Amino acid sequence: MNPEPFRIEPMFVPRIWGARSLAPLYPEKSNLQEPIGEVWLTGVDCKVVSGPFTGKTFGEAWREMPPEWRGTRFTEPGDFPILIKFIFPNDKLSIQVHPDDAYAVAHEQAAGGCGKTEMWHVVSAEPGALVLVGLKPGATKEKFLRALQENTLEGLFVPHPVQAGDTFFVPAGTPHTIGPGMVLCEVQEYSDLTYRVYDYRRVDAQGKPRELHIEKALEVMKFGSRDGGKVNPLPLHAEGASRSLLAACRHFATERWECSVKCEIPVDPARFEVLVILDGTGSLAWPDSATRYLRGECWIVPASQGRVEVHPVTPTALVRSFVPDLAALRAELHRGGISAAVLSQIIFD
DSSP states (O other), X not given: OOOOOEEEOOEEEEEEEEESOOTTTSTTOOSOSXXXXXXXXXXXXXXXXXXXXXXXXXXXXXHHSOHHHHOTTOSSOOSOOEEEEEEOOSSOOOEEEOOOHHHHHHHXXXXXXXOOXXXXXXXXXXXXOEEEEEEOTTOOHHHHHHHHHTTOGGGGXXXXXXXXXXXXXXXXXXXEEEOSSEEEEEEEESOOOOEEEEOTTOOOTTSOOOOOOHHHHHHHOOTTOOOOEEEOOEEEOOTTSEEEEEEEOSSOEEEEEEESSOEEEEOOTTSXXXXXXXXXXXXXXXXXXXXXXXTTOEEEEOGGGOEEEEXXXXXXXXXXXXXXXXHHHHHHHHHTTOOHHHHTTTBOO
């Protein structure tokens, strides 16, 4: 079986705070009967729609994939490690927090036992769009509980106005919420564990409030810590393209690539790659074949592919995500002349 990139069909997930139009990423998804909040791009239940695994779910394909496709660091299939989504908020998400791996292993085995560290890359944003990431200095547990009772919780958070191209890193234990008027590309550990703290007194279609998880949230929340927040991209070299590292941790690393002419993305035999097209049209090419790409698509590139070429027809922007060897990544960038101080602002242990 020759290695070749293959495309995964997205899965559209209704959310109470979602949008009824997903244009321009998905122009056919307009005037929707129910609001769609998340588009899962690497969900294990997503369908593979090209290549030798066509017709299978992505979870089935991952388990059946030759080890060299997954990479030398993934010789055993296990669970797919990265979940990538588009987020389409038309209202505020709940104020929430995610547990780390240690807490999830101890308390959430039934839900998979995996914590959730994530990052957001802003695809588009309207004027005034805002996210809240982390608590202000001096926000204690006691103040948090009082603000929760008084419905003034947002006042304890650090607000971040957002613009297209911004990136935010949100480690487990950092409380946060996302406001309306933006589209995000979220890269995260493969976990759906969320502890809701405050849901703006909303009710679902049956008139019932969604479940809150205040006790668990308080157990995992980091008070007195300023982890997370906006991250400045780190420019990296690439022939024919603008390339930058957006954020990296042991769970994932994500780059943004922009090109108007042919460029080549190298593929490390240690790991698979995930390419998500944010904008543009063109074709992906590899030694044996080529195929067209469109905005909003997600492609898996096998580790044994060696390289993949991007041939844009219109200016193209994409994100490239993979599971890094953090020590090797840090050493590589340091050899390229990037200081440890700069790396500490974008590579998170």
